[in-house]
Amino acid sequence: MSAENKEMVVHFYDQLFSHGNLEVIDKFVGPTYTNHNPQGVDGPEGLKRFITYFKGANPELHHTRYRILADGDLVLLHTRSVAAPGATPHVVVDVFRVEEGRIVEHWDVIQPVPDTTVGGHDLFSTLSAPAENGPDPLVSTSESKRIVTRLFHEIAVDRDPSAFERYAVDPFYEHNPQHADGVAAAKELFTGLFATHPEVTLDVKRVIAEGDYVAVHHHLKLNPDDPGFSCIEFFRVRDGRIVEHWDAVQPVPAASANDNTMF
Structure with missing residues (x-):
């Protein structure tokens, strides 16, 4: 369906x-x-x-x-x-x-959308080959999902930024406006995050995958008292490795019109 x-x-x-x-x-x-x-x-x-x-x-x-x-x-x-x-x-x-x-x-x-980005990329386009925004039906959805969920587990649970070396490959295109391209930059980002915020958590709520695209919806909290952020991250998997990343991040507000939470 x-x-x-x-x-x-x-x-x-x-x-x-x-x-x-x-x-x-x-x-x-x-x-x-x-x-x-x-x-x-x-x-x-x-x-x-x-x-x-x-x-x-x-x-x-x-x-x-x-x-x-x-x-x-x-x-x-x-x-x-x-x-x-x-x-x-x-x-x-x-x-x-x-x-x-x-x-x-x-x-x-x-x-x-900010006026500028660290990597010089916009927040939407596809830069990895082939430059298709839609999912590739020839790529295994289950394999793409497995690779991305393993990366998330090793980052969020094992707290091991070197996971990027195992599951991603350069050129690794980064569309987050505050971060640079490359596997080394992604590894450095999480190394710094864990050092600065030792109580940070990334709680995965749902994973949506089709072909070579995988989206992960998670709740990022810097500490137990932090309302945190609702994050949806996109990864593109080609030939068994992650080659590109996009995301959207929104602070969780203190008050809401409903009792459903953002998750």
């Missing part, structure tokens, strides 16, 4: 955010819809109220999709969103859970 879920979610998203068509909510959103956006509320009627407000406030909203992944009952959209001409663009990553043809749950991470 992954392909059908992907087609439905893309249609739903375009109709909702490009055209403000509320009828798709009646057609595709389940009555138990749970929203993890900290400003959102649950249920189809709550979603209608939000879209009515949001489209009214942003009539010139434009979005460009870069990646769509479907894995089981989950569909992920990686989007560049601009509220109006000249406004600051945002990275928006939406994850939808589909049950019997209806969207029943939603998570997202939203991050403003």
Whole structure:
């Protein structure tokens, strides 16, 4: 059902955010819809109220999709969103859970796009060969997922930054605006993070993979009292090694319009 879920979610998203068509909510959103956006509320009627407000406030909203992944009952959209001409663009990553043809749950991470980046790359394009934003159906999804989950386990649980040497390969393209390219730079980043924040945790909530792309949604906390950050990271796996990385990071707010958490 992954392909059908992907087609439905893309249609739903375009109709909702490009055209403000509320009828798709009646057609595709389940009555138990749970929203993890900290400003959102649950249920189809709550979603209608939000879209009515949001489209009214942003009539010139434009979005460009870069990646769509479907894995089981989950569909992920990686989007560049601009509220109006000249406004600051945002990275928006939406994850939808589909049950019997209806969207029943939603998570997202939203991050403003900075003017400059350390590596000189934008936050969306694909630089590794072949330069395709969509998943490669010839690449094993299960193998890509295995490689990325092993990297995360060895980083988050074993706290071993040398894992990048085993699972990634140069040229390793980095799209996080604050970090440099290369396996050595990634290893140095986590070495410094563990030294500066010895209580840091990365709690993986869900992994979504299709072909050569793997997305990991996790809760990053610098210490036990830190509300932390909701992070969705993308990895591209080619020939058994990770070659490229993108992410979106959003601080977890102190207060929320719902009790669902961002996770």
